[in-house]
Amino acid sequence: MALSxxxxxxxxxxIAAVLAVAMFRSGLYFDTAFYRIGMMLSAAGALAACGMAWRLARLKGRLSGERRKAALSxxxxxAGPLGVSALYALSLLRGPASWQATIEQGLRWxxxxxxLLVVLMFLEDGRFRLWLAASLQLAGALLAAGGLAGWFGWMQHPGMVMLSGDERLSATGARLGGFFQYPNMYGAAAGAFVLWQLALLVRERGIAASAWSACTAPFCFAAMLLTESRGAWLAFAAGWLAGLLLHRSEERLRWLACSGSLAAAGAIGYRLALAAGPGHAATGYGEAASGGGIAGLWRSAPPGAEAALAVAALAIGGAALFGLNRKLAAVAAEGGGGAAAPGGRARIVAGGCGDSAGAAAPGGRAMSVSGERSDSAGAAAPNGRAMSVTGERGESAGAAASVGRARSVSGGCGEGLGAAAPVGRARSVSGERSDSAGAAAPNGRAMSVTGERGESAGAAASVGRARSVSGGCGEGLGAAAPVGRARSVSGGCGEGLGAAGTPGESAAIAVPASRRLAAIAWPIFTIGFCIAFWTVWSAVEVRVEGEGRSxxxxxxxxxxxDGWTLLKEAPLFGQGGGTWRALYASVQREPYVSGEVHNGYLNVALDLGAVGLAVFLAMLGAFxxxxxxxxxxMLAVPVVLLTHAVIDFDMTYGYYWILLFCWLALHSSGGRRRGKDEQTQYPNDDGTKQYQSDVGTKQYQSDVGTNAVPER
Known part of the structure; x- marks a missing residue:
């Protein structure tokens, strides 16, 4: 155990050392910087391949076909990057535009x-996912810390900050390029780290991991803003929108709230960093800042005070983000309250994860009552109707309708499931994973009662109506409607949630957890976005407005x-590595000097043609x-890098691919699947299936046998 x-x-x-060295060596953009580390990576991959082949050969007699297939998949x-490397090697047979560049690209891939093979080898053990995530966390911290240290003058490295008095290149006079010596690439990498930290933050329950993500995210965000890369900002926006759409409902609200807090903190730190950086004295921005505003307040501050203030602001912003996320997590776990509707209706009452959620409508109806993650969920409607009662993850789910009907009653996985309808009906009764689920309709109606994995979920309708009652994973969820109506009541993740309707008063609507989250998230996001937009726009407005002219x-x-014109000369197989650099002068429409086509996908097409581009896209698409x-x-993270490559030459950097393959391997090898924490599946020789996970190994018997799942 200790050895593992x-x-x-x-x-x-x-892995962390590879990422750090790649960053420090100009992102491995130059081939001379790539040779040594490239040889090491190739050798490590060859050893990993030999180890994998030896392992499969040793276990050949004991491996079933299914397990061999799972291991190979x-x-x-x-095989994707290896196939791209093979295509560059084949280009040598056709006489490439540049022999040296073709060989170099083949070696790179x-x-x-x-x-990638080494990373996948270690990820075969699901417990390594946490270690790989820690390596990436360290890489993100180094990326932000190194860039900001260069901006504040605490570290000297060639090209870390690009200075320019031309407003077409920089509105503030300086742009942060980091160790990559290129602001656009640095901005894309920093933006990807921001979204990764944000995605981890909204779902992370551990205090230490949440604190790390919350504290590093504002620094990465400020570093991205300091690059003044509009392309990186647009790619970041695309990734952020993807994250918003792909997260689940409650996580989506937390994503919004944390984004607003992060944007405000990062933007304020960005403006303070502008005052402390080399752009403060640049032409145009220096004079404007000295007249007022955040930068102007610190023009007479002692050396280092502006930088210290910027760092302090970002640290405070990280602490605030951490506190906000903990509050949002608490709100999501609390759930909703109750609604009382004397003499009327309780239309909608929702509660989450609690002990008691129910709807009571004496003298009327309980139309819909639902409880989620509760022990007892039920609807009672004396003198009326219990139309639908559902209990989920409890022990007892039932509906009682005195003087009426019990239309449909179902309970899940348990005992004592039934429907009783004295002087009424019990249409359908089913039980699943529940100890007691039933419907009783004396002199009334209980139309549908469902109990699933619950302890007590029921609907009672005496001289009234309980339309729909559901309870899940909690205790004491019920709807009662004596001489009244409770339309919809849901309880989940809370205590004492219910709706009561008694004669004489109007209905009151309870506030579920999702609505409480929305009430917090939307104002914070709106305010944070407005602060960030005003803060950043006031600094870069002159450059953005002048973009359309030149x-x-x-x-x-x-x-x-020009690249399209060049591609038409060899559309199928391309002309080998370095095609653009070697041949662009022969097709250029206007005079310019550019060794890069500023589009990673077009560059691959120029080198390898449509066939190579198809292999390349298939590799990315599979991931x-x-x-x-x-x-x-988690698609939000690679979306930033892959989108930005459409408008720049990020793919030329070795760091880009090492970082991207780490993220792709990490999140494609395991994670939440269909709402559950699930890892890569490996069938064992004894007929069981084994799942590697962060917390251990789950085993269960296939087809027949006893379930055996260790404690979480």
Missing amino acids: VVIRAAAAFW HYAAA SAYAGF GTAVARLVYYM LLRIGRRDAA
Whole structure:
């Protein structure tokens, strides 16, 4: 056990070291910087392949076909970059535009394949996912800390900050490029880390992990803003929107609230950092800032005070974000309250995860009562009707309708499930995973009563009506409607949730957990977004407004048109590595000098043609499809990098692929699947199926046998 922990820790340290070295060496953009680390990655991949082959050969006699197939499919992802490397090698047979660039690209992709194979080998043990996530957390912290240290002058590295008095290149006079020496690439990487931290934050329950994500996210966000990369900002917006749409309902509200808090904190820290950075004295911005505003307040501050203030503001913002997230988690766990409707109706009452949720409508109806994650859920409607009663994850679910009907009663997985309708009807009774679920309709009606995994869920309708009552995973959920009506009552994750209707007063609506979250999330997001927009726009307005006249976006369109012209010369197989750099001068429409086409996908098409582009897209699509099936919300992170590559040459950086493959492997090898925490499945030789997870191993007998699941 101790040895396995040491091995996982050593592997995580190795991955973190690879990411750190790749970042420090200009993101491995230059081939001379890539050679040494590329050879190491290729050698590591070769060793991993040999180890995998030896393991499969040793277990060949004991491996079933299903297990062999599962193991091979786990490693199949490494075939993508290896296939791209093979296509570059085949280009040598056709006489490429640049022999050296073709060989270099082939070596790069073989190194990426080797690195990915090593990561996948360790991820075969699901417990390594936590270690890999820790390596990525460290890489994100180094990315933000290194960039901000260079911005404040605490660290010297060539090209960390790009200075320019041309407003077409920088509105503030300076742009943060980090160790990559290129603001656009740095901004895309920082933006991806922001969304990853945000996604972890809204679902993380551990205090330490939540605190780390909350504290590092504002620094990454401020670093992204300091790049002044509009393309990176747009890619970040696309990834953020994807995260919003792909998260679940409550997580979506937490995503909004945390985004608003993060945006406000990061934007304020960004403006303070502008005052402390080299752009403060640049032409235009320096004079404007000295007249007032946040920057102008600190023009006479002692050296280092502005930087310290910016760091303090970002740290306070991180603490506030952590506190907000804990509050949102508490609200989500509390659930709703109750509604009383004397002499009338209780239309909708919802409660989450609690002990008691119900609706009572004496002298009327309990139309719909639902409880989620509760022990007792029921609807009582004396002198009326209990139309639908549902209990979920409790021990008893039932409906009682005195002087009426019990139309449908179902209880889940338990005992004592039934429907009783004295002087009335009991149409349908079913039981599933419940100890006691029933419907009673004396002189009334209980139309549908369902109990699933509950302890007590029922509907009683005496001289009244209980239309729908459901209870799940909690205690004491019920609806009673004597001479009244309770339309819809749901209880989940709370205590004492109910709706009561008695003669003489109007209905009151309870506030469920989702509505309480919405009441917090939307104002925070709106205020935070407005603060961030005003803070950032006031600094970069002059550059954004001048983009349409002669900006860099217009120049990119010229590159793309020339690239399309070049692609038509060899559309099927391309012309080998370095095609654009070697041949763009022969097709350019206007005079310019650019060694990059500023579109990663077009660059692949120029090198390898339509065939190579298809293989390339299939590799990425396979990863994204697996992530979408397991944890779709995590697609927001690669969306930033893959979207930004449409308008820039990020894919030329080795760091880009090492980081992207880490994220793709991490979230495609395991995670939440269909609402559950599930990892890669490996059938054992004894007929059981084994699931690797962060907390241990789950085993169950296939087809027949006893379920055996260790404690969480």
